[in-house]
Amino acid sequence: MKSITFILSIFAALLFVGCTNSTTATPKSSKARFQTVSAGQATLLQKGKNKESCVICGMHLQTFYKTSHAADTKTGTKKQYCSLHCVVHDNEINKTDLLNLKVVDTNSLKFISADKAFYVVGSSKPATMSRTSKYAFAKKSEAESFAKKFGGKVMNLYDTYTESMKDFKR
Ligand SMILES: [Zn+2]
Numbered sequence: 245m246k247s248i249t250f251i252l253s254i255f256a257a258l259l260f261v262g263c264t265n266s267t268t269a270t271p272k273s274s275k276a277r278f279q280t281v282s283a284g285q286a287t288l289l290q291k292g293k294n295k296e297s298c299v300i301c302g303m304h305l306q307t308f309y310k311t312s313h314a315a316d317t318k319t320g321t322k323k324q325y326c327s328l329h330c331v332v333h334d335n336e337i338n339k340t341d342l343l344n345l346k347v348v349d350t351n352s353l354k355f356i357s358a359d360k361a362f363y364v365v366g367s368s369k370p371a372t373m374s375r376t377s378k379y380a381f382a383k384k385s386e387a388e389s390f391a392k393k394f395g396g397k398v399m400n401l402y403d404t405y406t407e408s409m410k411d412f413k414r
Contacts, residue, residue: 278369279310285353289314289346290324299323300330300338301373310350310379311372313358315342329373332408345401347380350390356380362387363404367396374411378404 286306288295296305305312308326315323315331318341325331328347334340345358361380364387371377377396381387387398399407 277307279308279372281306281309281353285309286312287348287353287355288324289355290322295324298326298330300325300333303373308372309353310348311377312348314346314355316344317342327372327374328378328404328408329411332405332412336409336412349382350379351381351386354382356382359401361401363399363401364391364394364396365399365404365407367391367394369394374408376407376410378408 283306286309288305290299294302297303298305298308303326305324305326311327313325313328313331315325315334317323323334323340323342325334331342331345335342346355347358347361347363348354349356349361358380361382362384363378363380365378366376367379367390369377369379379390381390384398390396391398
């Protein structure tokens with residue numbers, strides 16, 4: 245009888261080991277976001293201890309880099325945002341006068357002038373702070389091929405901004 249209890253206890257111990265193994269072995273699968281780039285690819289234009297965060301919502305700029313925007317204030321301070329949504333918030337709700345609006349080109353990851361950019365609005369790629377995704381491109385042909393692959397409409401800054409304002413209407 246003793247030997248059976250011994251075997252049972254070993255069996256129980258093995259089960260326990262098996263269980264702990266399976267829980268520790270399960271990786272936390274965190275798939276990288278489409279908007280995210282590596283630290284070396286992200287350009288931070290603002291200064292100060294919070295330079296890595298959106299000035300409006302505080303989200304990490306590198307994580308949402310491909311939808312990042314930047315602008316200057318009248319006093320020359322540079323501000324960086326996670327998305328056009330937060331630009332609209334600063335401009336329309338906080339009534340901050342913003343100059344020289346820039347946006348990240350989704351392909352080159354460089355900042356380009358937003359009023360010369362071609363935005364793809366409403367693609368299947370994830371949106372930042374909005375229900376409608378908006379990605380900008382320096383070249384019209386690149387915006388068109390993105391829209392062909394992932395859906396959405398190619399728009400200029402004015403129409404994209406107007407689209408973004410819909411987020412604030414209830
Ligand atoms: Zn933001």
